[in-house]
Amino acid sequence: MKIIKLIEKNFVVVLVLSMVTGLFLPTLGKGHTNLIIPFFMVIFFLTCLKVDYLDVLSHIKKPLLMVYILLMYLLVIPVVVYGIFTFINPGLALGMLLLVSVPPGTGAPLFTDLVKGNTSLSIAVSLLAYLFAPFSVSLLFFMFTNQSVQLDLWGMMQTLMLVNFLPLFAAQVVRKMAKPLVTKTQSYFGVISLCLLFVLVYLAVSNQAHEIMTQSISSMFINIFWLYVLFIFVHIFGYFMAFRMKKEDKIALSVTKTYSNIGLAIGLAATFFSPQILLLMVLAEAPWNTCLGIFKYFVKYLK
Numbered sequence: 001m002k003i004i005k006l007i008e009k010n011f012v013v014v015l016v017l018s019m020v021t022g023l024f025l026p027t028l029g030k031g032h033t034n035l036i037i038p039f040f041m042v043i044f045f046l047t048c049l050k051v052d053y054l055d056v057l058s059h060i061k062k063p064l065l066m067v068y069i070l071l072m073y074l075l076v077i078p079v080v081v082y083g084i085f086t087f088i089n090p091g092l093a094l095g096m097l098l099l100v101s102v103p104p105g106t107g108a109p110l111f112t113d114l115v116k117g118n119t120s121l122s123i124a125v126s127l128l129a130y131l132f133a134p135f136s137v138s139l140l141f142f143m144f145t146n147q148s149v150q151l152d153l154w155g156m157m158q159t160l161m162l163v164n165f166l167p168l169f170a171a172q173v174v175r176k177m178a179k180p181l182v183t184k185t186q187s188y189f190g191v192i193s194l195c196l197l198f199v200l201v202y203l204a205v206s207n208q209a210h211e212i213m214t215q216s217i218s219s220m221f222i223n224i225f226w227l228y229v230l231f232i233f234v235h236i237f238g239y240f241m242a243f244r245m246k247k248e249d250k251i252a253l254s255v256t257k258t259y260s261n262i263g264l265a266i267g268l269a270a271t272f273f274s275p276q277i278l279l280l281m282v283l284a285e286a287p288w289n290t291c292l293g294i295f296k297y298f299v300k301y302l303k
Contacts, residue, residue, distance in 0.1 A: 011114055011194055012293030018198040019289050022205025023213065029206025036203055036263065039196045040106040041167050046189040047109045047119060048171035049182050055120035056168075060128065069125055072241050073257050074101065074136035077234065082144060084233075089226060094145065094273070095280040096230055100257075101140050102264045103133040105288075107200075108256045110193050115296045117251030123168065125256050137268075201289060204263065208282040215279060223279075224286050231287040234258045235295050239302065251299060255292070262288055 022029060060066060078101040085093040104126040112122040175182055205212075212220070238254035245253075262284055269278040 012290055014194050014198050015201060015289035015292075018201040019205050019285060022202045023209050026206035026209035029203045032203055036200055037162065039200050041162065043110055043193045043196050043200075044106055045167035045171050046193050047113055048123065048168045049175060049189060050113065050186055051120045051123060051171075052175070053168065053172045056124045056127075059121050059124035066125070066128055069241075069253065070128060070132055073125070073129055074103075074132060075140070077237055077257065078136075078140055080237070081230065081233070082140075085226075085230075091276075092223070092226055092280065095269070095277040096226075097140065097144065098268060098273070098277065099227075099230065099260060099262075099265050099281065099284055100234060101133075101137045102261045102268070103129040104256045105259045105261045105263075107197060108259045110197065111259050111292055112252045112255045114190065115251055115255060115292065115299065116248065117255055118246070118248040119252070121249055121252040122256045125253070127165070127168075141272075201285070205285055208266075208285075211279055211282055220283065223283050227280070227284050228287045228291065231258055231291040232294075235291065239299075247303065250302075254295070258291065258295075259288060 078097055081100045082093055082097040085096045104122075106126075108126055109119050109122040113119045235254050235258045238257040239250045242250040242253045262281060265284070266278065266281045269281045
């Protein structure tokens with residue numbers, strides 16, 4: 001049990017190690033990206049086992065709150081980010097817009113759980129965000145680039161059902177049929193999820209290792225610096241947008257918004273945008289894997 005707690009407490013080490021392994025030992029990860037969705041489903045399933053679906057529904061049944069959160073997530077924050085980077089670094093503005101306009105990553109509820117946030121709120125917001133993101137992303141890029149980004153709405157809905165709703169439904173069935181077993185074993189869910197996340201990050205990074213390693217050092221560090229600035233900004237914005245909510249709710253909203261679906265962002269970049277934007281999405285793996293530790297440290301001092 002002490003080892004499990006140690007691993008969960010130092011989850012950032014696990015994520016950084018997976019990223020470094022993917023960069024310098026990428027061979028094993030080549031050609032196995034088909035494992036990403038099944039692994040995400042297992043992670044989400046284990047996270048949902050800790051949550052009662054009634055708690056998720058209790059958040060969804062607050063329409064004004066959900067509308068406010070979704071407007072901030074899908075429109076206000078992306079517009080603010082695009083405006084800021086248009087002013088300070090125009091070459092990165094479009095890529096930053098893409099990164100903050102996609103819906104939350106499937107790992108966001110796990111990250112929320114790791115830093116003691118409201119996991120049920122994270123799940124509720126994530127599910128709703130996936131329903132509206134195809135329309136908001138298309139609108140944003142049409143407004144700012146005159147480029148109509150035609151997302152595969154049906155494909156995105158299928159992915160949503162497969163990766164989110166199916167594990168959520170399955171977890172609630174298991175909770176109902178074997179609640180004593182779930183209660184007895186849930187202390188292991190976190191470390192199992194972290195091990196699976198290690199594999200997922202390794203697969204994602206190893207399949208982009210060549211693109212990362214062939215970039216010039218100076219350009220790479222400049223881009224990573226601005227990506228860290230972005231993640232820190234979104235963390236702060238996400239936390240304080242919930243100014244009247246409990247601390248665990250603020251943590252959930254901050255984490256859920258910050259850790260967006262990089263896989264989807266990479267796919268959109270590869271399909272619709274330049275190689276420079278694609279590379280920026282790949283480099284976003286660095287703050288995605290490390291900023292949570294920084295946030296966990298500072299959130300102790302926030303109200």
